Amino acid sequence: MINYQNDFLLKVPSGNLQISDLTLTDISKIDQQVYFSLIIPTYQERDNIKNVVSRLSQVLDEFIPGDYELIIVDDDSPDGTWEVAVSLIPEYPQLRVMRRQHERGLSSAVIRGWQAARGHILGVIDGDLQHPPHVLLQLLDAIQQGADLTVASRHTEGGGVSSWSFVRRFLSRGAQLLGLVILPSVLGRVSDPMSGYFIVRRQCITNVTLNPVGYKILLEVIGRGKVRQISEVGYVFSERKQGESKVTWKQYLDYIHHLVRLRFSTGKLGQFTQSIDFPINRFIRFGLVGLIGVFVDMAILYLLSDPTTLGLPLTRAKIIAGEIAIINNFLWNDAWTFADVVMQQQQWSQRLKRFLKFNFICMAGLVLNVLVLNLVFNFIIHNRYIANLIAIAVATIWNFWVNLKLSWRVTEVK
Ligand code: GDD
Ligand code: MN
Numbered sequence: 001m002i003n004y005q006n007d008f009l010l011k012v013p014s015g016n017l018q019i020s021d022l023t024l025t026d027i028s029k030i031d032q033q034v035y036f037s038l039i040i041p042t043y044q045e046r047d048n049i050k051n052v053v054s055r056l057s058q059v060l061d062e063f064i065p066g067d068y069e070l071i072i073v074d075d076d077s078p079d080g081t082w083e084v085a086v087s088l089i090p091e092y093p094q095l096r097v098m099r100r101q102h103e104r105g106l107s108s109a110v111i112r113g114w115q116a117a118r119g120h121i122l123g124v125i126d127g128d129l130q131h132p133p134h135v136l137l138q139l140l141d142a143i144q145q146g147a148d149l150t151v152a153s154r155h156t157e158g159g160g161v162s163s164w165s166f167v168r169r170f171l172s173r174g175a176q177l178l179g180l181v182i183l184p185s186v187l188g189r190v191s192d193p194m195s196g197y198f199i200v201r202r203q204c205i206t207n208v209t210l211n212p213v214g215y216k217i218l219l220e221v222i223g224r225g226k227v228r229q230i231s232e233v234g235y236v237f238s239e240r241k242q243g244e245s246k247v248t249w250k251q252y253l254d255y256i257h258h259l260v261r262l263r264f265s266t267g268k269l270g271q272f273t274q275s276i277d278f279p280i281n282r283f284i285r286f287g288l289v290g291l292i293g294v295f296v297d298m299a300i301l302y303l304l305s306d307p308t309t310l311g312l313p314l315t316r317a318k319i320i321a322g323e324i325a326i327i328n329n330f331l332w333n334d335a336w337t338f339a340d341v342v343m344q345q346q347q348w349s350q351r352l353k354r355f356l357k358f359n360f361i362c363m364a365g366l367v368l369n370v371l372v373l374n375l376v377f378n379f380i381i382h383n384r385y386i387a388n389l390i391a392i393a394v395a396t397i398w399n400f401w402v403n404l405k406l407s408w409r410v411t412e413v414k
Helices: 002-008 027-032 046-063 081-088 106-116 135-144 166-182 217-224 249-265 267-275 280-305 314-337 348-380 384-406
Strands: 034-042 068-074 095-099 119-124 149-153 198-201 230-234
Touching: 034 046, 034 081, 034 106, 046 068, 046 081, 046 135, 068 081, 068 106, 081 095, 095 106, 106 119, 106 217, 119 135, 135 149, 135 198, 135 230, 149 217, 166 249, 198 217, 217 249, 249 267, 249 280, 280 314, 280 384, 314 348, 348 384
Parallel strands: 034 068, 034 119, 068 095, 149 230
Antiparallel strands: 119 198, 149 198
16 A cells, blocks of 8 residues: 555655756656646645645646646645545646655745756645635746746735734734845845745756745745746735644744845855855854843843832842843754754753853853943944944854854764
8 A cells, every 4th residue: 555655656856955957957857848847835734635636737737738747745744645645646647746754844845846846837836725726827827928937926916815814914014024124135026025826937946056944935036046027916815724824933933044044145245154154054043042032131131120020139130131041042052053963962961061161151252242332332333222232243253153162062072
């Protein structure tokens, strides 16, 4: 039974997330090439998948019969989505199914699918019918008119969301605004940069290594691809009828991480960080953890020292708040920023050693912080907030660099 199914499964590509040129790499595939490959990433979509495949086939059979493929990339869903998908292949010969067991995440699923794809035009659509299938025709049409990339958008004429609460709209727009500030050259090019429903010419994204985090694969395509003409088609993001969304608070963190990473790794700034060989990804994670630490520090300072709460003396409260923030940051950094290093040193004594070093270095960082603050404020810029910002930046780089070299370092070689 299992073997029978495995025969139908696509091999999962490995290595770099790079899409190759159809003509250059695998000449034997020429007779198998198709015009359009559409990826459907799935996780726990058992009850949706048959409907999705049948509706998409219906639309595409009419427009480009036999000249397309649907590729479901399932991350080994416990509900057996991939199994249901494989069982549909006899009825839908354009369907191919990939079951990923060693990698996870929406964006990388889409790229793995594109790597296995045989089409000149590559696309992606959600597997839960929140993206209306008929919009595909307009998207394909725009490509035929000469666009490199066409995006189904909620924020252009004919687009919208069906019944989102005020909070959800607010969060969605807030995320977009933040993106515009951090990465205007990418977010500014489309009205709905969060869209997960778009199609792109293969040649625009070949020979670059894509490196996405989280959900927003379109950012990566615009940020790293060679995309000239973009067009948009309005669509209404409908409500889910089956299954549930996989979005959690972690996606918001991933999103910010992704933005900052693109900011530092593309354009002029990217050339600079590459030339000095700075571990930019780790630094971003370290910085995000630091930001969480600031909130922890502030909250505890408030709880302990505010006259309306406990009313402890300021210095005492600050020492406690600072120490708790340091512990907080250590835990995050140990579990996330330096997870790969920690893998090799998991004993409790090693953990404790890392913590003590981290604590010590951060205290030195605090001293440096105060020093720089005073220096800048007294001799350079007489504005306490700008001076503080500069001081925090200097201390963060110090904290990061010294911790990188001392705390999270593989010292005992087996
Ligand atoms: N393979 C794989 N791996 N698929 C995943 C994963 C994963 O880790 N996480 C989610 N998916 C699949 C889901 O099964 C679904 O088909 C699709 O990706 C979207 O996931 P949802 O959880 O339904 O996301 P959503 O509807 O809240 O979010 C969507 O927001 C945008 C609105 O602009 C995004 O996914 C966009 O595609 C959408 O356009
Ligand atoms: Mn959805």
